[in-house]
Amino acid sequence: MSLHLKAGSVTFENVTKKYGAVTAIDDVSFSIAPGHLVTLLGPSGCGKTTTLRMIAGLEHASSGRILIGGKDVTNLPATDRDVSMVFQSYALFPHMTVGENVAYGLTVGGLKKAEAAERAEEGLALVGLAGYASRLPSELSGGQQQRVAVARALVLEPEVLLLDEPLSNLDAKLRRKVREEIRDLQQKLGLTAVYVTHDQEEALAVSDRIIVMNRSIIAQEGTPRELYEAPSSAFIADFIGDANLxxxxxxxxxxxxxxxxxxxxxxxxxxxxxxxxxxxxxxxxxxxxxxxxxxxxxxxxxxxxxxxxxxxxxxxxxxxxxxxxxxxxxxxxxxxxxxxxxxxxxxxxxxxxxxxxxxxxxxxxxxxxxxxxxxx
CATH class of the missing domain: 2.40.50.100 (RNA polymerase II/Efflux pump adaptor protein, barrel-sandwich hybrid domain)
Incomplete structure (x- = not known):
């Protein structure tokens, strides 16, 4: 048995999200091609996490359309979307072994325990943790726990992998190492990934494209080099690396x-x-x-x-x-x-x-x- 990973596209068509009188996302449109890693980048409160949660189905659009793999999922619940999320906090169950954590989504979905355990081992091998299934999360480093969270998402064989500030709990040196591992894995498997961060250096390091958000809209999108060398505004120039204006x-x-x-x-x-x-x-x-x-x-x-x-x-x-x-x-x-x-x-x-x-x-x-x- 081997994991069957397929890359899907993500499309936002004039998506708006309101919470009462507050507009969190204002008429946002973008497309993410299959197999690309795209980062949603911006300051706190810009709308990037709300955008990610709408892809996941954890929030629903007030207007507009959301498509995953060409399928309209605007009104579908999270359980009916072919996506998996890696959370900032890892969200590992401390009383379960690493293998049980990785297999959890599969067993809840009705897969037999033996098959789920086998898939979990494959997932752990993908992230360089073969042989760690019997350990508890407390026996792992922060970087290893993050890799367990990635493996748990991958074994669900999603069309789109979502990563919400995945490195924020790691120290600076480990962040560099783990971001390289995530990027290498994404490219090796050809995954479609949407990555949220407020860290400009992190975004430049991992992304095929970056969507910079500010005040609920897209301020600019492009490759890391385009954004750094040809910023469209003073905000982008100052936010993507320091700039003297x-x-x-x-x-x-x-x-x-x-x-x-x-x-x-x-x-x-x-x-x-x-x-x-x-x-x-x-x-x-x-x-x-x-x-x-x-x-x-x-x-x-x-x-x-x-x-x-x-x-x-x-x-x-x-x-x-x-x-x-x-x-x-x-x-x-x-x-x-x-x-x-x-x-x-x-x-x-x-x-x-x-x-x-x-x-x-x-x-x-x-x-x-x-x-x-x-x-x-």
Whole structure:
């Protein structure tokens, strides 16, 4: 015997969910292709967990349609949907063995105990816990308990696997390990998975696509790279990785490229439909290049500085004068807070052997790789 796992699609068509006068989900539409892992990401209260619970059938839409594997399940109860959920709390029965926990859904569904036990062993083998069936959950680490919860979901052979903040109870180092295991398993089995988290790094690491939610709607969806490198708004730029939001000016533009002036420096960036005039620019912390200032120009003046190869696109090798207000050593990187004519900047620098002390005057340039124009 072997598990028969099949991947189904998930579709939301203009789905709204209201609790009285409160709108938790507002006219949301999206599609998830079979075999893809899609993450619902956003701050607390954005609607991501409500969306997951509606896929599971634990909440029902006020309007719109929900389809799983092409089948309309909008009004079906959770028991009639071909999905399984991995909960944040694991929800393992402490008095049952690991094998009994994994087999629980099968036995409740009427499968004979011997067959359920065999399926449970297969599920445990899939998650790297072969031979653990006789142990109690209390004898396992947090990461192992999470894998038991995944195995319990997989043995039900769902079309869609749902994961609700599955790593939130693990420490940082273990989170990295377990998220890699979940991603590897999803890809190996070709599962369709919907993954909820508020952790941006986690979403970037595991997802084929990310749906970012904010205030009950979809703020942006795309691949991890698209969201990080081409955020559609200031909210996305700041939420998907840190971003410094600064003001510049588009001085010329066509349908592909724009020439942008920041203080006295000119850069060429993808135009993203922006026209000539004032513009907001998202700059990643590791795309801000700091060098010791030369000369004695006053604050706001342009001074000479080395911009390195990463700042290709600047008109001249010129920097903006600034001052380091805080300097923090974090092992493999330095974090700086910088006072500048553009406002306060957060900077990440991997040159730890040449750290800049707080109070130092510096020259600021930018690497265009980490800059993006933001639509107004």
């Amino acid at each position: 600064i003001t510049g000016e588009v001085i010329s533009a066509n349908h592909e490229k724009a020439k942008v002036r920041i203080d006295s420096i000119e850069y060429e960036l993808p135009s993203r439909g922006l026209r000539i005039g004032s513009a907001q620019i998202a700059v990643r912390p590791d795309s801000i290049l700091l060098e010791p200032a030369q000369g004695s120009s006053g604050p706001g003046s342009s001074v000479s500085g080395s911009s390195e190869s990463g700042s290709a696109g600047a008109k001249d090798q010129i920097g903006i004068r600034g001052n380091v207000t805080h300097s923090t050593y974090l092992g493999n990187q330095m974090h700086y807070s910088v006072d500048s004519p553009l406002g306060e900047l957060f900077v990440v620098d991997y040159r730890i052997d040449n750290a800049i002390k707080a109070g130092s005057d510096i020259s600021i340039t930018f690497a265009t790789k980490g800059m993006a124009l933001i639509a107004p």
